Amino acid sequence: MSSTGAPTIKDVAREAGVSLGTVSKVINGKPVGEDYRRRVEEAIERLGYQVNTYARSLKTNKTNCVALLMPSLQHPFYAILTDEITACLMRRGYRSLLMITNFDPKAEQKCFDLVQQNKADGVIALTYAADLEVDASIPIVTIDRHLGPSVPCISSDNYAGGQLAAEKLLSLGCRKLLFVRVGPDVHGEPDKRGAGFESLCRDSGTEYAMLSLRDEEAPEAFCRYLDAHIQNSKLEFDGIFCNTDGLAVQVLDHLRARGIHAPEDVQVIGYDGMVHYASRRPFCSTIVQPIADMAESAVDILLNPPEDAPRPTNLCLPIRYLPGGTTKD
């Protein structure tokens, strides 16, 4: 028995009356004489031997661990993404080392250091820090954020999503549209939601406005904007696209407080595809991100980088529209 009390291959070797090397071969499925194999397997069974992955990893430089950097799990998008990625990793024999950064740039940087110390086989990161220093020695895949030309970024097709939202609103009879966004001001994939929206409005000759709110002053600033655009208790926009479902829900609250209701007075579409966890009902009409596919793709590109072809630097997965009661469909 070892210092920890758990049996080691040494114990197994003694129990089976063979050498260390033979035990190792059996464990790793290398060719070994039939009776030897049986004796070893029986010894393993008898002793309840379990491989010590730390010793193995020290030797092989392969940990079967992937680090997952997430800002928080309090928001369902991150939680579901983490769920899917972890499940996907486990299916492939990997473990996931979860790190929560709370949107703190310092914490994000510190996590990248931890990842190196812990010799993870790779990192899947959803970060916000503007200037992350990342070591190129360990494979990285990001979600929704460009870290550099050598780091693949997985996202939903934000641009197409923005276009689809505008398209839907128009086809549902809207004439004057508004785009509202909140969130950190780092340049990221999700910015394309507004860009796609705007492109479609412009191309179709639709009247529209773009409103960008800073996190700190979001509710107040939005309310001021709202009041400035209400005449005789009538909102001058009849279609609103919000860059997240969360924002859409808050916008709907503020509208309701002013006697303006969706979908009668104004139609509202969010982005993410969040649904209530039990009823599975969406909180609003929304553009659905293919979270499971994003997870699968992230893991895939991280673990099986295409041999011949260069890894994609940006992979956009198809979105879809889901009516949720805040539009007239």
Next chain:
Amino acid sequence: MSSTGAPTIKDVAREAGVSLGTVSKVINGKPVGEDYRRRVEEAIERLGYQVNTYARSLKTNKTNCVALLMPSLQHPFYAILTDEITACLMRRGYRSLLMITNFDPKAEQKCFDLVQQNKADGVIALTYAADLEVDASIPIVTIDRHLGPSVPCISSDNYAGGQLAAEKLLSLGCRKLLFVRVGPDVHGEPDKRGAGFESLCRDSGTEYAMLSLRDEEAPEAFCRYLDAHIQNSKLEFDGIFCNTDGLAVQVLDHLRARGIHAPEDVQVIGYDGMVHYASRRPFCSTIVQPIADMAESAVDILLNPPEDAPRPTNLCLPIRYLPGGTTKD
């Protein structure tokens, strides 16, 4: 440089012109001559040395990793719990190894094996399998589930929560109460919600009924029950306590479909304290679990088992009531 390319203490020692042991002492904060320390620290800085935790753990039998067994992160209760536990672990210098079991007993068992192989320093587990075989060699703390007398179980005060729900409904004018539960039939802490509810009803001489639904047939069975207890489109109960918020939301849907509305026709209270992630509004009136405290306690008991006093076998944390529009307060 080592095989992996990353510098090792050997490289640092050479660079600093000192011995391995000295470097190790500096890294671990052991007493070392002032100029030696400086030289080592400079070398570390220059080389960008990072300790290899795998080598260290192999030697010290301490991994600074805690395994987290969760059924899923798609449900916000588990997600938030995971968030809080992970944050708490990181604050104490631990990493969390996340394992998702999807409520599958086989997966749960397999995860416990993985935990041993990965030499985690401990396990925090929220499981459902009826007969888990757990190795006593590694410290375990469970959430909401009793695994045996030697395994501490953290939970909210489910019994008091059930009582509080009944109490609230009565004080809000209800005369005939109903308790509804769904969920797996393993014996667990959450069962006490119904028990507490029932005890208060009985002690106060209140009329009440208890309804337990199996997961598979939940919606249909509940609707049948509902229809059997509606006379002239009037429900014979005026207060309902559901064992989760998720169930409460579904129950409210079924009631609404029959023209019965909360809180006018019937008052409904759920359990968990789930709120919408953006608006922070509860989905229904509810008994709030102190998730952050539960996380903190779980980590605390796992990592710092009380020296003298025996570890508690069951720790119930105080709940509170939160009105959410489905009751008349």
Next chain:
DNA sequence: TTGTAAGCGTTATCAC
């Protein structure tokens, strides 16, 4: 104080 060397549990490279 500092350096040396043994050993943690594996895998991998050799001779046999």
Next chain:
DNA sequence: GTGATAACGCTTACAA
């Protein structure tokens, strides 16, 4: 095909 043996990078007696 099998069994010694040398690493992997680190900590820790112990010797100097």
